[in-house]
Amino acid sequence: MHNSILHDTRNRMEKCLSIFQNNINNMRIGRASTGLVDNICIEYYGVKTPLKELANITIENSNTLKIAVFDRNILNVVEKEIFHSKLEVTPLVHDHVIRIIIPSLTEERRKKLCKHLQSDAEHTRISIRNMRRDANDNLKNLVKQKVITIDIERMTQHEIQALTDKYIKQINNFFIKKKTEIMRV
Template structure:
């Protein structure tokens, strides 16, 4: 079995993956503004299987508070409409031929605060993921040092680098959360 080696680039990549996942999750959170990613979590029952909305329709934003869903197959319009109604997004689809229009209603203060709580939960999950990557990196460094593959000074120096990278990614998570929170609370 090959001896494991320490790769800071891999740790950075894994931490960035956690941040990217957070950005994707936050993108699907409803704010007062229309966003095509709002419909990402919705699965449509199509051709005997559950498919993502993006695979059966084109989603566009013609106005700041309006989503337009152009369904490709005329027979799928009712299934798409049903999927939107049954989602917990609180949207009311209006069908015009093969196009479904979704007016994004204003969110009240209570709903905004709920969304902020969800955003905080997503951010905490991202922070935990980043910390797990840090722990994995530090554990590997300790193992390498214990096995004599690297010196104690190298282990300390690389552990400091891992901590620095961790701090950068946690800061990025916090910045992303702050921006999303501001967007949600904007009236």
């Protein structure tokens, strides 16, 4: 029983770290990347569909994304979704192709991105700690129900703490790496 708690906690922490990585990889840092539009979904025949399934997305140069939509009937819908997304860019439509020009980052924008990154990292750390607390509470309940012994509880708590330390360290490493990438001119 305690192994299932440990396994479940590990899976939840891994998923939390994966979401954090995805979020920071999608941060716009002044260079074009196809990952910038990964979170954009388009209403296509009544179904929310990711943009990457409806278009060919390529990097034209270091600061320009080129989006060639397969169905030209939804070109205006795609343009509006990009415009209203969190990217803070204006898409340009020319010859049935959408181009997104990524402007250079100002120092003020870099600092703002770092604050957002720090906030996101802290929320992820809190989530990891909450998962640790939930797992420890589940272990305490198993001890009360006399399903496991106190020794097994303590051993499993140490393993959960090791997992927590491991994932928080990874979050910190990703945070530091991305922060230096953002602040690099």
